[in-house]
Amino acid sequence: MTSEKKQNVVIVGGGAGGLILANSLARREEFSVTLINDTPYHYYLPQLLQIAFRGDDSQLKRELADLVKKDVKLIIDSVTSVDLNNRTVTTSSGKTFSYDIVAIAPGLSIDHAAVKGNEKLVSLYGDFHSTPENAWRAFNTISSMKKGRLVVAVADPGHRCPPSPYEGVLLADEAFRARGIRDQIEITIAVPYPRAYPAETFNEVIEPVLKERGINIETFFTVDTVDLDNKKMTSLEGGELPFDAAIVVPIHKGPKINILPEDIKNEDGFIKADKLTNRVGNFDDAFAIGDASAASNARTGVTAHLQAKVVEKRLLGFDARNTGRTNCPTEIGMELGTFVISDFGHPSVKLPPKSVFFIMKRFFADTYWDVLKHPEFWDPIFDAYFENTSPERLWKLFP
Numbered sequence: 001m002t003s004e005k006k007q008n009v010v011i012v013g014g015g016a017g018g019l020i021l022a023n024s025l026a027r028r029e030e031f032s033v034t035l036i037n038d039t040p041y042h043y044y045l046p047q048l049l050q051i052a053f054r055g056d057d058s059q060l061k062r063e064l065a066d067l068v069k070k071d072v073k074l075i076i077d078s079v080t081s082v083d084l085n086n087r088t089v090t091t092s093s094g095k096t097f098s099y100d101i102v103a104i105a106p107g108l109s110i111d112h113a114a115v116k117g118n119e120k121l122v123s124l125y126g127d128f129h130s131t132p133e134n135a136w137r138a139f140n141t142i143s144s145m146k147k148g149r150l151v152v153a154v155a156d157p158g159h160r161c162p163p164s165p166y167e168g169v170l171l172a173d174e175a176f177r178a179r180g181i182r183d184q185i186e187i188t189i190a191v192p193y194p195r196a197y198p199a200e201t202f203n204e205v206i207e208p209v210l211k212e213r214g215i216n217i218e219t220f221f222t223v224d225t226v227d228l229d230n231k232k233m234t235s236l237e238g239g240e241l242p243f244d245a246a247i248v249v250p251i252h253k254g255p256k257i258n259i260l261p262e263d264i265k266n267e268d269g270f271i272k273a274d275k276l277t278n279r280v281g282n283f284d285d286a287f288a289i290g291d292a293s294a295a296s297n298a299r300t301g302v303t304a305h306l307q308a309k310v311v312e313k314r315l316l317g318f319d320a321r322n323t324g325r326t327n328c329p330t331e332i333g334m335e336l337g338t339f340v341i342s343d344f345g346h347p348s349v350k351l352p353p354k355s356v357f358f359i360m361k362r363f364f365a366d367t368y369w370d371v372l373k374h375p376e377f378w379d380p381i382f383d384a385y386f387e388n389t390s391p392e393r394l395w396k397l398f399p
């Protein structure tokens with residue numbers, strides 16, 4: 001095939017979704033692939049939890065140049081706009097790239113200011129959903145706390161990685177136990193839902209664990225304001241929670257990229273895309289994958305990965321569709337874990353906490369960089385894994 005006939009694919013964002021797509025397409029001669037990322041690094045966001053509660057940043061980031069296949073044209077530049085009608089992508093350095101196909105995968109943006117008082121709060125106590133700097137602040141909070149009330153409050157039900165706030169409080173519990181001060185500290189998780197975890201079936205798994213570890217559960221609490229001077233937060237439902245230290249899982253918004261036509265983004269700035277095909281609006285040549293998409297049923301790396309594989313297959317002419325499969329390894333402290341596994345047709349499976357699931361979480365983290373770089377090796381392994389751990393199958397094993 002001559003280079004003139006290659007489809008010119010431009011991918012915006014080299015995170016969990018964009019990088020997999022770039023490396024998957026680059027090994028096929030039908031495509032020429034340009035990947036544009038605003039930093040020279042790829043960040044492994046689950047490591048923010050490990051920083052915040054264990055002070056471990058060993059897996060945080062790698063140079064993108066080491067992760068892309070040689071046929072990917074990597075551009076380090078910030079995309080400012082994507083014009084879907086004129087098929088162009090423009091960057092902050094003034095370059096314009098035209099495309100045959102565009103995949104938009106720049107993740108999301110965090111809006112600390114959307115909760116009154118949270119900017120001040122995060123600058124003091126940190127969080128584990130925004131930046132490594134804030135995760136280190138959270139680590140200082142956890143490791144310097146000796147007594148009092150720690151509150152972790154979820155402001156946005158659409159936050160990245162649904163089980164991550166629960167992992168947060170359980171890892172805090174573990175850290176305080178390790179320092180022998182657990183009985184001096186009251187831990188509360190505050191959530192907007194009627195129960196600890198939004199999905200009823202997974203709640204049956206996680207709520208008993210929270211209770212067993214002595215973690216308070218404050219339901220129907222959607223954080224509205226944080227009053228740092230008086231050390232209390234209020235909720236939209238009219239509740240009030242005092243704290244000595246607090247972390248708010250902040251409001252998530254769509255990517256800060258101008259996308260035309262303007263109505264292609266929803267009111268929170270996420271890109272309107274089809275939940276089955278990832279196609280943006282009525283554009284046959286534009287896809288949105290990962291956290292940036294309004295269609296992501298769960299904002300997870302696995303979702304982004306699977307969406308990227310669907311886009312790859314569609315570009316190869318197959319009628320591939322997302323199944324909505326989630327696969328969130330969930331660490332619950334004490335070297336135990338579980339998984340949030342569901343799809344469009346099945347609610348989260350009730351996987352009981354086991355050490356093997358903790359080991360599997362570590363395995364996924366350890367293989368992460370290789371998975372990004374070598375999809376041709378890992379695709380068949382994941383296909384077999386997803387088939388054998390399908391929600392349909394697991395529901396029969398764990399009714």
Ligand SMILES: Cc1cc2nc3c(=O)[nH]c(=O)nc-3n(C[C@H](O)[C@H](O)[C@H](O)COP(=O)(O)OP(=O)(O)OC[C@H]3O[C@@H](n4cnc5c(N)ncnc54)[C@H](O)[C@@H]3O)c2cc1C
Pocket residue numbers: 012013014015016017018036037038039041042043044045046047048049077078079080105106107108128129130160161164255256257289290291292299300301302303304327328329
């Ligand atoms: C604490 C925590 C724990 C998590 N745990 C898990 C887990 O266990 N399992 C799991 O599957 N998921 C987990 N996730 C979620 C997962 O990390 C995200 O869902 C995933 O990274 C989304 O991938 P993405 O490609 O959409 O976006 P990202 O990975 O955020 O990548 C977006 C990329 O686009 C780049 N970019 C942004 N703006 C621009 C621009 N204007 N121009 C060019 N480039 C740009 C960014 O630099 C970045 O490289 C966790 C997240 C957090 C915060």
